[in-house]
Amino acid sequence: MPAGAVDLRCNTEELLAILMSREVRDWEISACGAVSMIPAAALLLAEATHAPHAEIIILGSDELSHNLGKDIHFLTQRGQLELFFHSALQFDAEGNFNLHVIGDPNAPDRRLPGGYGSGLMSYMAKRILFFRTEHNPRTFVDKVDFVSGAGVTDERIQRSTEPFKVFTPMAVLRFDRDTARYTLESVHPGFTAEDVQAQTGFPLVVPDPVMVTPAPTDEELSTLRGEVRDRMISTGTYPEWAREVLRAP
Amino acid sequence: MGVPYIPVRGLAGTDVFERRPDMMLAPNPFDPNEVTVVALAQNPDVAILHGLKADREGNAILRRFGEDVMVAQASRRTIVTVEEIVDKVTPEDTSGQFISSINVTAVVHAPMGAYPTAVPGLYNRDDAHIRRYVDASVSDEAFRAYLDEYVLGLTEDQIRNRQALPSAK
Numbered sequence: 467m468p469a470g471a472v473d474l475r476c477n478t479e480e481l482l483a484i485l486m487s488r489e490v491r492d493w494e495i496s497a498c499g500a501v502s503m504i505p506a507a508a509l510l511l512a513e514a515t516h517a518p519h520a521e522i523i524i525l526g527s528d529e530l531s532h533n534l535g536k537d538i539h540f541l542t543q544r545g546q547l548e549l550f551f552h553s554a555l556q557f558d559a560e561g562n563f564n565l566h567v568i569g570d571p572n573a574p575d576r577r578l579p580g581g582y583g584s585g586l587m588s589y590m591a592k593r594i595l596f597f598r599t600e601h602n603p604r605t606f607v608d609k610v611d612f613v614s615g616a617g618v619t620d621e622r623i624q625r626s627t628e629p630f631k632v633f634t635p636m637a638v639l640r641f642d643r644d645t646a647r648y649t650l651e652s653v654h655p656g657f658t659a660e661d662v663q664a665q666t667g668f669p670l671v672v673p674d675p676v677m678v679t680p681a682p683t684d685e686e687l688s689t690l691r692g693e694v695r696d697r698m699i700s701t702g703t704y705p706e707w708a709r710e711v712l713r714a715p
Numbered sequence: 716m717g718v719p720y721i722p723v724r725g726l727a728g729t730d731v732f733e734r735r736p737d738m739m740l741a742p743n744p745f746d747p748n749e750v751t752v753v754a755l756a757q758n759p760d761v762a763i764l765h766g767l768k769a770d771r772e773g774n775a776i777l778r779r780f781g782e783d784v785m786v787a788q789a790s791r792r793t794i795v796t797v798e799e800i801v802d803k804v805t806p807e808d809t810s811g812q813f814i815s816s817i818n819v820t821a822v823v824h825a826p827m828g829a830y831p832t833a834v835p836g837l838y839n840r841d842d843a844h845i846r847r848y849v850d851a852s853v854s855d856e857a858f859r860a861y862l863d864e865y866v867l868g869l870t871e872d873q874i875r876n877r878q879a880l881p882s883a884k
Binding site for chain 2: 619
């Protein structure tokens with residue numbers, strides 16, 4: 467259960483999957499990369515609820531990956547991938563994210579694999595949903611240790627101009643490219659704007675009043691733990707994770 | 716493709732770009748309002764690809780999915796290792812991806828050549844062995860010991876007759 471004062475009746479992974487599923491639009495092409503359990507659940511939940519005609523691509527799935535190979539790269543380069551998911555180690559005040567290393571890039575404390583494509587996907591997918599299973603000053607920093615993707619670039623660089631969002635156990639943040647600032651889009655039930663700001667290592671734009679994220683509904687929870695869980699298991703889409711994580715406490 | 720470089724949308728402003736001498740920013744010659752990253756062509760000296768079967772001309776059937784043919788086309792020389800040598804391989808063979816002999820320099824008969832990874836339909840990935848490989852890669856000593864035990868210390872026959880896990884599909 468996320469550490470708010472209000473019981474949302476789910477764990478952090480389920481909460482993030484439910485909140486991100488609401489962003490998936492019907493009839494659009496949405497995709498997530500390899501090792502993306504929470505986004506996979508979000509996509510399947512959207513398809514099972516409000517987006518039955520969404521075209522979904524789950525690269526880490528046995529049966530739902532579509533075996534696209536380079537086609538997913540070309541689709542994205544053409545600007546035709548409408549939604550893509552990313553996690554990151556760090557996010558900073560200027561909208562940069564880091565999916566590569568912690569510490570000095572030449573002698574890193576931690577190095578992660580597979581951050582390369584993020585500098586392509588995050589520029590050319592129309593909308594990006596970031597997520598992180600923790601919300602604290604080590605994740606939301608003044609300056610990232612390594613820029614895997616830049617929030618703002620030279621105006622001659624063609625890329626998506628849509629704002630991107632970051633989903634955490636406390637809140638939803640939105641980065642607007644024209645103002646180059648993060649705005650507190652909504653706080654999850656049980657948290658205040660002050661709570662979120664205290665755990666964020668850079669100043670947020672806080673609207674007044676601040677929106678409260680609608681809590682997971684009965685339908686979302688039961689569909690996620692029923693139909694979506696079954697579908698993940700039957701299609702080879704992180705079946706062990708689905709068995710372990712998507713279930714009533 | 717044989718092109719000297721290729722434009723790519725993305726990567727500008729990242730530290731990946733900053734650290735890559737083989738990538739630069741260049742104007743789009745057809746649109747003065749656009750600048751893109753251009754990436755230098757990658758042309759390996761040698762590519763080694765593993766496939767299902769090949770004939771003596773060098774025509775081969777590679778794994779069904781993946782960009783193996785493109786890797787071969789980018790490389791100066793391409794060696795294809797295969798599970799089986801057959802009389803003739805044609806593009807009509809649907810068991811995998813066809814690669815023409817014009818892209819292949821040499822063919823090597825190497826049964827179990829993908830081990831400890833998989834050849835779908837023939838044998839499965841050996842996760843326990845891959846974990847052993849990863850553990851061994853932490854130091855030169857450990858990796859030397861691994862090579863001695865599983866590669867250098869084995870005869871050709873022992874390697875060809877390795878026991879792999881049966882294929883799931």
